[in-house]
Amino acid sequence: MDIHKLTEEEANEINTWTYEEPYHLYSFSGAKEVIEELLDGTYYGCCDDNGEFIGYFCFGENAQVPGGRDAYLYGGEDVIDIGLGMKPALTGKGLGKMFFQAGIDFVVKEFRPKTFRLSVATFNTRAITLYKNIGFKQGPIFLSRGREFMLMEYERPSV
Template sequence: MANDYCIAAMDEQQARKIVNWDYEPPYSIYNMTDDPEDIQEMLDGTYFSVLSTEGELVGFFCYGQNAQVPGGRLQGLYIGDDVLDIGLGMRPDLTGKGKGLGFVQAGLAFGQATYAPSGFRLTVAAFNQRAFTLYTQAGFVRTTSFLNKNGETEREFIIMESTGESRCMSDKIEK
């Protein structure tokens, strides 16, 4: 459930923990480095830590340009002033355990309350069928795809959008 999380501004201690998370292949593309620039980006005001109700760090969200993949930005695919890009990460030991939908809903509810966009957009690696399915359940639809080159590696990414009418918003209205 979306209410199972507390979302707050990222602090340096949380950022340092997150950059050291180690995802197993093929999800290792999401591993970060503790490079000072990566830490600084996480502290620029666009990243938010996600804590469990017990105060345990379980993930993060980022909003805006930092949630975009450079290859898509270079191709001019991120258009629309009132659409909010969202990026996210869940602690590796918590992934694949059925907690994703509530986690995503929490980030959407926070993004809606904080930024009031007309819709949300996210970008997912095409191989990540687990995330693609989750985002579809959360109300996102595929809009386009593109290739992103990073060094010698070229990878396909899918852009998905939602009107902002996530299921967590609908659930709150129905109750």
């Protein structure tokens, strides 16, 4: 897998992505402001071994959910927040572990955090199961824009 700074072409593609219910909250609006955020330097594209664009990762504040920020849940030393999204046509096909693991490997190499943190909608049991299988632990649950989210954290073993 190749992970790289998101290109404008990839940002434009992501901005057209729509997901079926109940995952619709992860859909993109198509607004111009979305492209500006996607190209702000915190988003990275991911291509498979054939060079096909399959998804993105984002790190830092753009990976945080507003309700979690409002509840002051995003503090901590040596923690990186991770956000991610796969191309809608590829979700639910068993590719998530390989995709997410590539993102984790990239974070270890590029940022070297002690702790990884992510926010996930509590209804998204597919993602929660994946994160737990990789070693993430459930953290606080909070509301954001009328939806329930959960923080999950993974502390990297000492190297």
